[in-house]
Amino acid sequence: MVETSQTAAPDGTRGRQNPGSGADTQTRTVAVPDPSAAVGAVGGPLAGVRVLELGSLIAGPFAGRQMADFGAEVIKIESPDRPDPMREWGRARIEGHTLWWSVQSRGKKCVTLDLKSPRGRELFLELCREADVILENFRPGTLEKLGLSPEVLWQSNPGLVIARVSGYGQTGPDANKPGYASVAEARGGLRHLNGYPDQAPPRTGISLGDSLASLYALQGILLALYWRDARGGTGQVVDVSLVEACFSLLESAVPDFAAAGIVPGPSGSGLKGIAPSNIFRSSDGKWVVIAANQDSVFVRLAGAMDMPELASDPRYSNHASRGANQDQLEQLIAEWAAGFNHGDLVARLDQHAVPNSTVSTIEDIFEDPQLRARGMLLEVPDEQLGAVVQPGVVPKLSRTGGGIAWNGPLVPGSHNGDVYAGLLKLSAEELQDAKNEGAI
Numbered sequence: 425m426v427e428t429s430q431t432a433a434p435d436g437t438r439g440r441q442n443p444g445s446g447a448d449t450q451t452r453t454v455a456v457p458d459p460s461a462a463v464g465a466v467g468g469p470l471a472g473v474r475v476l477e478l479g480s481l482i483a484g485p486f487a488g489r490q491m492a493d494f495g496a497e498v499i500k501i502e503s504p505d506r507p508d509p510m511r512e513w514g515r516a517r518i519e520g521h522t523l524w525w526s527v528q529s530r531g532k533k534c535v536t537l538d539l540k541s542p543r544g545r546e547l548f549l550e551l552c553r554e555a556d557v558i559l560e561n562f563r564p565g566t567l568e569k570l571g572l573s574p575e576v577l578w579q580s581n582p583g584l585v586i587a588r589v590s591g592y593g594q595t596g597p598d599a600n601k602p603g604y605a606s607v608a609e610a611r612g613g614l615r616h617l618n619g620y621p622d623q624a625p626p627r628t629g630i631s632l633g634d635s636l637a638s639l640y641a642l643q644g645i646l647l648a649l650y651w652r653d654a655r656g657g658t659g660q661v662v663d664v665s666l667v668e669a670c671f672s673l674l675e676s677a678v679p680d681f682a683a684a685g686i687v688p689g690p691s692g693s694g695l696k697g698i699a700p701s702n703i704f705r706s707s708d709g710k711w712v713v714i715a716a717n718q719d720s721v722f723v724r725l726a727g728a729m730d731m732p733e734l735a736s737d738p739r740y741s742n743h744a745s746r747g748a749n750q751d752q753l754e755q756l757i758a759e760w761a762a763g764f765n766h767g768d769l770v771a772r773l774d775q776h777a778v779p780n781s782t783v784s785t786i787e788d789i790f791e792d793p794q795l796r797a798r799g800m801l802l803e804v805p806d807e808q809l810g811a812v813v814q815p816g817v818v819p820k821l822s823r824t825g826g827g828i829a830w831n832g833p834l835v836p837g838s839h840n841g842d843v844y845a846g847l848l849k850l851s852a853e854e855l856q857d858a859k860n861e862g863a864i
Contacts (some may be wrong), residue, residue, distance in 0.1 A: 479541075
C-alpha cells in the first residue's frame, strides 16, 4: 500500500568494480514510461573508483548517487544510532519506507560505522586505504574534531580526493556557520532574482542550492581524479560552498554591477527587455512558454500567428525594438494564444519551429514521449517495495552509459558483511567484536 506524507524535510589505491547486490537487476520497464529504458548492474566509466560517502541528505549524497550511476563503488557510511535523515524524507511511502531514499541512495552500499569510537576510526582509516574519494557534507571542522583531518587521511592514502561540501566553504569568517539550501540561495543572490517585483521573493520548490553544490562537488572530484591519475598528481581537497554554487549562476550581474552599478531584480515570468520569452495561457488554462526573442524565430512566430506583418513592424522588427515594446507585444501574443487549447497551441508553434513548451507538472512528465524515449523514467525492481519508478541517468554517454544497479538499501548496514568481511577481510569474530563495541 502506498501512503503519502508531507515530511520534508602520490599513489592512491584503486578500487574495484561495483559488484551486484543480490537484487534482481534484469531489464525492466515502467507501466507508463519507455519500454526501452533498461536498468541493471553498472559497468560505467567510473568502474574501479571507490567512494566513501559521509554526511547526509542532499548536498553531497546527490554527487554520490551520480557516481554510483556511472559505475563507482559508493560505500555510504551511516552512524549506527543516527542514520541519514533522508530515510524519512519524501511524501510517498510504501510499507513505511519513503521512496526518495530509494532514489538518492540507489546503487550505493550502506554500512554503519561510528566515527566517534576508536575502533570505528580504525576501520574508517582501513577503508580509506582502499578508497579513491571521500565525500562529506559536514560542518567545517567536524572531521578534524574526529581526528580525521585530510592530513591524517593522506597518511593512510596520499591519493585520496576529499570532497567537502558546506554552506560557506572551509575558510572565511562564516565558514563555521550552518548552511542550508534556502539560506545559500538567499546569500548567493538567486533568491533576490526570483519572483515578481515588489513581492516577497519565493523559493523554488526544491533544495536547489544543495543540488547545485553537489553537482559542483562531482565536477571537482572528476577534475581531481583526472589530475591524480592522468597527470601524476596526488590527492587533494575539493572545497565546495553552497553559497558559491548559487552565486556562480548570476550570469552578467557581476560585471554589470562592477562597471555600471546595475542591480538586477526579479522579473516575474519573463526577462525584462527579452521579448517574446514568457508564459502565455491557453483557452483551457494551461501555461505555455513561447521563446521567440531571436529575430529569425520571431519571423516564424509572426507566421504562426498569421500576422507576418509583425516581423517588419518597426516596433518589433529587431531584438532591441521588441524589448522596448515588450508589454504591447506580449499582450498581443497573449490574446492570440488564448484562442487555442494548449495542445493545438503547441502543435501550431511546433509546425512553425517556434521553441515552446507546456509548463509541465510531474503528471505531464509521466506522459511525455520525449522523456520516455530518453529513458528518463525507470522502474527499478525491489524485493520489498515491488518496484520504484526513478528519474533516469544524466548525462547520456554513447559508449560508457550509466545505469541503476539497485534501489537504496532499506536497512542501515545492509552491506556491512560485504564491505567489512569482503573488502577489509574481517573474520566473523572480528566483525562481531566490532558490533559488540558499537563501532558498526
